[in-house]
Amino acid sequence: MENAGKNDWLASQSLERSLDVISAINRISIHAKLRLAGIADTTSPDELNSARRSLTAFLGTLSEVIEKAGGTQDKIAFGADPRLGSLARMFLVLPGQPTGAVSYRLEDLKDLKALLDAGDSADDEALVRSLTYFRSVLEQHAQADAAVVFNEV
Amino acid sequence: MKIRETLQRRNHDVKQDLDQIVALVSRTQIPVELEPYRIAFLARTRLLLNSCRENLALLSTGEDSLLADVLSETSTLVQYTRLLKFRYLRGLYRAMDWDRVCLRTITWLHKEHEQTKDYPAVFADDDVSIVPSKGLPFYFFPCLEQRGLRFQPLFFHEFGHLLYKCHESELDSLVGDFQQFVESELLPVSQRNDQYRLWRRGTSGSRSSSAMLLDSKSVAPVFSMLSQNILPSSNPQTIRDKLRTCMAVHIPFPRFESSC
Numbered sequence: 105m106e107n108a109g110k111n112d113w114l115a116s117q118s119l120e121r122s123l124d125v126i127s128a129i130n131r132i133s134i135h136a137k138l139r140l141a142g143i144a145d146t147t148s149p150d151e152l153n154s155a156r157r158s159l160t161a162f163l164g165t166l167s168e169v170i171e172k173a174g175g176t177q178d179k180i181a182f183g184a185d186p187r188l189g190s191l192a193r194m195f196l197v198l199p200g201q202p203t204g205a206v207s208y209r210l211e212d213l214k215d216l217k218a219l220l221d222a223g224d225s226a227d228d229e230a231l232v233r234s235l236t237y238f239r240s241v242l243e244q245h246a247q248a249d250a251a252v253v254f255n256e257v
Numbered sequence: 258m259k260i261r262e263t264l265q266r267r268n269h270d271v272k273q274d275l276d277q278i279v280a281l282v283s284r285t286q287i288p289v290e291l292e293p294y295r296i297a298f299l300a301r302t303r304l305l306l307n308s309c310r311e312n313l314a315l316l317s318t319g320e321d322s323l324l325a326d327v328l329s330e331t332s333t334l335v336q337y338t339r340l341l342k343f344r345y346l347r348g349l350y351r352a353m354d355w356d357r358v359c360l361r362t363i364t365w366l367h368k369e370h371e372q373t374k375d376y377p378a379v380f381a382d383d384d385v386s387i388v389p390s391k392g393l394p395f396y397f398f399p400c401l402e403q404r405g406l407r408f409q410p411l412f413f414h415e416f417g418h419l420l421y422k423c424h425e426s427e428l429d430s431l432v433g434d435f436q437q438f439v440e441s442e443l444l445p446v447s448q449r450n451d452q453y454r455l456w457r458r459g460t461s462g463s464r465s466s467s468a469m470l471l472d473s474k475s476v477a478p479v480f481s482m483l484s485q486n487i488l489p490s491s492n493p494q495t496i497r498d499k500l501r502t503c504m505a506v507h508i509p510f511p512r513f514e515s516s517c
Binding site: 141250253 | 308315318322323325326327329332336337339340344386387388390430431432433434436437440
């Protein structure tokens, strides 16, 4: 375990980025579910807005990388973070086909972005479904990074 | 419900770990140069502790629809805690007076740049490298080399990775342009478009692009030549000509695939 955490800093950065985004997804999802259940949420509006901003920013970056990669013959996003590029590639190489536990659908990303843009007026049930989908995509991606960072076999 | 109990237990375990980390870090004797890092580290650990408490509070509401979110949040928390234990704690746990030389070099480097001036200095024992996270970069430096000035300049190289991270969007764009240029230069004059090509794509994954055929071994001498001969030049035509020469010398794979 001596070298854990430094063998591949790209994986390490990617893992931290994914964990941050997953945390933001959880915060928004919990807020929406508590609203649906009629339970008061103790999360401050600032925290919630920060989670929304962080998720929207990530979705924007990912969409940009997907668009860049989509314009090349081999679906490679030039100049993009390699781990983000490989996530983007999943949406282009096997669109809609399940890979492992999740399937990669571009339409779902667009739907989620639209729901986040709608803010409090968004349909909470649709938002929860969309967030759950994107979380499963990121969890699968983070799992691969964690295996590298923590020297897991 | 069993999952609720399991999650409660897991969150209690993580909380116990984090409490232990806080106690350990708070009482560890460290050089004064490491104090900003201790403050940043404790702030991060306390955020995780808050998250732990929030999970336990959500579990106590009895709302089943939240279990999937709490499960995901707990799993995220476990990964963060692992990162704290296996990386971030290493800079504090065995800190000693000898660390002051390296810490001063890192602090000075950080202070020289607007975007890194508030980043705390920290490092741990290992081969020279860096994990250039924005806000909390983590350096590694070998034990013996820490005890003198001879190898300190190596921190400048590592600091370059952090600067790249600070200016990521601009630099990624430049790298992207360069990668595209290399890709276009290496693109074969003619390409097969038959079953044989499809078969080759299948056997070598999807790495059919000529740029992707480069491995690190073949790229290394090219980049070495680039840094010595090409990058000082600003004339695009000169860069193009020199790049062609570099590739001809160092990358001995066919310029085009024959068509049959």
